[in-house]
Amino acid sequence: MQIKIAILDMYAGAANQGMRCIRELINQWGEQKQLDVSFQEFEVRNALEVPDTSFDMYISTGGPGSPLESEGSEWENKYFAWIRSVEEWNAEHTNYPKKKIFFICHSFQLACRYFNVGEVCQRKSTAFGVFPVHLQDAGETEPVFEGLNDPFYVVDSRDFQVIQPNEDVLAQKGMQVLAIEKERPHVPYERAIMAMRFSEHFVGTQFHPEADAIGMSIHLQTAERRKVVIENHGEEKWQSMIDQLNDPDKILWTYSHIIPNFFNIAVNSLVQVD
Numbered sequence: 001m002q003i004k005i006a007i008l009d010m011y012a013g014a015a016n017q018g019m020r021c022i023r024e025l026i027n028q029w030g031e032q033k034q035l036d037v038s039f040q041e042f043e044v045r046n047a048l049e050v051p052d053t054s055f056d057m058y059i060s061t062g063g064p065g066s067p068l069e070s071e072g073s074e075w076e077n078k079y080f081a082w083i084r085s086v087e088e089w090n091a092e093h094t095n096y097p098k099k100k101i102f103f104i105c106h107s108f109q110l111a112c113r114y115f116n117v118g119e120v121c122q123r124k125s126t127a128f129g130v131f132p133v134h135l136q137d138a139g140e141t142e143p144v145f146e147g148l149n150d151p152f153y154v155v156d157s158r159d160f161q162v163i164q165p166n167e168d169v170l171a172q173k174g175m176q177v178l179a180i181e182k183e184r185p186h187v188p189y190e191r192a193i194m195a196m197r198f199s200e201h202f203v204g205t206q207f208h209p210e211a212d213a214i215g216m217s218i219h220l221q222t223a224e225r226r227k228v229v230i231e232n233h234g235e236e237k238w239q240s241m242i243d244q245l246n247d248p249d250k251i252l253w254t255y256s257h258i259i260p261n262f263f264n265i266a267v268n269s270l271v272q273v274d
Contacts, residue, residue, distance in 0.1 A: 001035060001036065002037075003057075003267060005057050005058070006051035006058045007041045009044060010063030011045075012045040013043075016062075017219055018062050021210040021212045024215075025259050029259075029260050044075055052085075056267075056270060057100045060102070060104065060204075061104050063105070066122075066159075066160065067106055067113065070110075079110065098269065100262065100265065100269070101203075102205075103203070104205060104208060105206060107204065108206050111196075112196065117169065119163050120161070121163065122159060122160055123160060126159050126232075127159075128237070129241055130153055131181065133195070134150060134179060135148070135152075136179060138176035138177065138197060139178035139179045144261045152253065153251060153253070153254060154194070154207035154251070156206075163192050163193065173199070174199070175198050177193050179194040203262070210259055216245055217245040229241070
């Protein structure tokens with residue numbers, strides 16, 4: 001069986017670890033399952049590239065900058081038109097198999113705007129580090145989260161957030177909040193939505209489930225990156241991240257479950273159609 005995956009690169013040319021992690025996850029999963037897996041990358045923000053509906057599954061990445069300032073831009077209009085094209089494919093009852101999308105961080109924030117999930121806004125301070133995420137009722141039975149603990153640990157890196165879920169829209173469209181951020185009793189801020197089931201075929205996370213603990217630990221320990229993190233967040237934060245990245249029950253566990261679960265669900269739907 002041939003599996004075609006599209007990666008929507010939202011990094012706009014900025015240096016990142018996300019693309020490396022996603023490529024490695026795809027290759028590892030394909031080898032483990034002994035499947036003929038190929039992927040194609042689309043540079044959305046600089047090159048205005050989006051995939052067609054011929055792919056089996058789609059991963060839309062994180063990226064830099066504001067998910068609000070792009071409103072009305074040519075690339076965002078094209079990106080939203082792509083989401084709509086996949087929705088329309090899935091809505092046509094004669095089209096099989098249905099197409100699966102996973103939205104990560106910046107893409108998740110854009111998807112929340114597209115689906116009118118809640119308020120997308122800037123945080124009071126940057127969320128950066130390894131944090132616990134708490135499952136909601138829907139998250140406890142979410143297939144993409146199968147095998148995770150509650151709470152589970154994630155790599156978070158963002159200046160924006162999604163809060164105040166639009167309950168009427170969620171109820172009307174059957175969308176579900178799967179997870180929310182850690183409780184912070186010392187601050188009066190609402191806990192952000194960290195994962196959403198947008199539809200039967202679309203799911204996303206505010207955090208980075210693709211974060212590879214070993215690779216990220218090596219990356220953070222390079223002299224240049226260590227200096228940047230300590231200057232911006234302090235040495236205690238840097239040391240905390242190194243310690244938690246090396247804990248097998250934290251980021252290693254999340255990495256080995258969420259995206260692979262998504263791939264497994266998508267390929268199972270292909271097998272059922274065959």
